[in-house]
Amino acid sequence: DSGVTQTPKHLITATGQRVTLRCSPRSGDLSVYWYQQSLDQGLQFLIQYYNGEERAKGNILERFSAQQFPDLHSELNLSSLELGDSALYFCASSVIAGRVSYNEQFFGPGTRLTVL
Amino acid sequence: LAKTTQPISMDSYEGQEVNITCSHNNIATNDYITWYQQFPSQGPRFIIQGYKTKVTNEVASLFIPADRKSSTLSLPRVSLSDTAVYYCLVGYNDMRFGAGTRLTVKP
Numbered sequence: 001d002s003g004v005t006q007t008p009k010h011l012i013t014a015t016g017q018r019v020t021l022r023c024s025p026r027s028g029d030l031s032v033y034w035y036q037q038s039l040d041q042g043l044q045f046l047i048q049y050y051n052g053e054e055r056a057k058g059n060i061l062e063r064f065s066a067q068q069f070p071d072l073h074s075e076l077n078l079s080s081l082e083l084g085d086s087a088l089y090f091c092a093s094s095v096i097a098g099r100v101s102y103n104e105q106f107f108g109p110g111t112r113l114t115v116l
Numbered sequence: 117l118a119k120t121t122q123p124i125s126m127d128s129y130e131g132q133e134v135n136i137t138c139s140h141n142n143i144a145t146n147d148y149i150t151w152y153q154q155f156p157s158q159g160p161r162f163i164i165q166g167y168k169t170k171v172t173n174e175v176a177s178l179f180i181p182a183d184r185k186s187s188t189l190s191l192p193r194v195s196l197s198d199t200a201v202y203y204c205l206v207g208y209n210d211m212r213f214g215a216g217t218r219l220t221v222k223p
Contacts, residue, residue: 045213107158
């Protein structure tokens with residue numbers, strides 16, 4: 001158990017809909033990262049937040065957005081869903097902020113999104 | 117951002133030492149080299165990180181030559197539970213996972 005929690009575990013929805021994925025980081029971790037893992041794309045970094053502010057951006061679509069709240073939990077919002085958005089979405093957290101690759105990230109169990 | 121190249125898959129047997137090499141010819145001065153392990157339907161788990169020479173922890177060793185254009189993850193005496201995908205990441209301010217190396221440990 002990494003200490004990172006994600007809800008829901010599974011989510012099934014239809015094309016065109018909007019969903020929100022939630023992540024609670026490990027106690028004491030200020031940084032939260034979101035990743036998407038699909039069969040054909042592998043594991044892709046989407047976005048990072050540090051103490052409530054966006055810190056780094058990866059391959060995140062404009063239909064997707066995220067935020068980190070004062071209590072440090074984070075939400076990833078996916079809108080106008082398409083079949084290709086079906087994937088595992090992971091959240092990770094770490095203590096150190098600035099250098100994304102220079103710190104140990106702890107991953108949550110993931111949310112499996114299925115778009116029908 | 118430095119691109120990494122790893123073998124797609126490797127097979128080994130229980131008790132053997134496994135070495136997985138990652139090439140990163142365009143590594144920048146500030147870049148660190150990090151390895152993660154991922155089991156099916158689970159999030160990746162940090163294994164080891166280094167900048168140069170050799171780093172060792174309780175589960176693995178990481179060998180980095182002087183030119184830093186490659187790195188080798190060494191897993192001593194693997195067991196069936198080490199069957200997983202291993203990712204090599206190189207960077208400073210981004211986190212890009214490649215395809216990884218699928219290691220299969222056989223009895």
